Amino acid sequence: MSYAPRTLLDLRAYLKPKTGLSDNALGIVGDSQHGSGYHLGRDRLKHRLDRDYSTRTARDKAGLTDAASAFDLGNHKRLREFSVWLVAQCRANAADTRDIREVIYSPDGRTVLRWDRERGVSSAPKAGEASDSHRYHTHISWYRDSEHRDKTAVFKRFYVSATPPPAPAPKPPAAPKWPGRLLRYRKGKPQMHGADVLTWQKRMKARGWRIDADGWYGPQSAAVCLAFQTEKRLTRDGIVGPQTWAAAWTAPVTNT
Structure with missing residues (x-):
């Protein structure tokens, strides 16, 4: 057969x-x-x-x-x-x-x-x-x-x-839930401190920004926040609110 x-x-x-x-x-x-x-x-x-x-x-x-x-x-x-x-x-x-x-x-x-x-x-x-x-x-x-x-x-x-098809672009990571308080620096006032500050600082550091991840929201953190908001065309106030928080995870990495 x-x-x-x-x-x-x-x-x-x-x-x-x-x-x-x-x-x-x-x-x-x-x-x-x-x-x-x-x-x-x-x-x-x-x-x-x-x-x-x-x-x-x-x-x-x-x-x-x-x-x-x-x-x-x-x-x-x-x-x-x-x-x-x-x-x-x-x-x-x-x-x-x-x-x-x-x-x-x-x-x-x-x-x-x-x-x-x-x-x-x-x-x-x-x-x-x-x-x-x-x-x-x-x-x-x-x-x-x-x-x-x-x-x-x-x-x-x-x-x-044969040239393989381009790999799909990786999806940006999902942002963790906003902690519920505005992270801000006010000169002459006690600096905000906590796990939420540390989480945001670590994320910004991972994106390439020069920032100390120490859990204290001081003038350096406020300056990084303001520069990031400028880059991403967000409201420029140096305050990490819900929009700025989410953008730290979902916006494309384009600078620092």
Whole structure:
């Protein structure tokens, strides 16, 4: 019974998270409609072993087993970009493409082209040699003697090197509940002191402001508060009220 070899199953496992495709869209063994070609193993080709194009070369004869030796890469965002790139790598005879026999693909979603190593490694792809179904998926065949050799390397070069989408900006931390009293400095009056002052000072210090985190709201704290309010276009009074308190945690860090 024709089977999917371990190396092609490994390729499928690698591509699933990269492309978001299901197993069915990453095909290996041909269904009942396949009567020839690399998607079938020796058992399903036995009636035409001497005629099937996938069993004629010396490399295919040497490696013929019941293993399939082809892969269909389904439609996804980068299918056409990858397919054109892959054929260019094959025509350049890149080391990780030398087991690839053919690539059938569409560069534009309209024209279907086939590149065949047997015509010469640098040969141009030709139209009119495959069905229109390949407008929506790309077919890759490997010589059958490569059954046990890794198939992922060339795919990793493309998908790993692709620029990843930018990471989402981290959300600013939620501000702790306002302590319920206005933090202010009044010259000649006793300085305010407490855990709420210390919490605000530590937060401002973490934002990069030069401030002593000692729990006392003195002239230095008032000056930092005033400068911060100016920067963030808050009411400029040097008093840490609900708005200034919340901004210490939620406003973007832009200065000090």
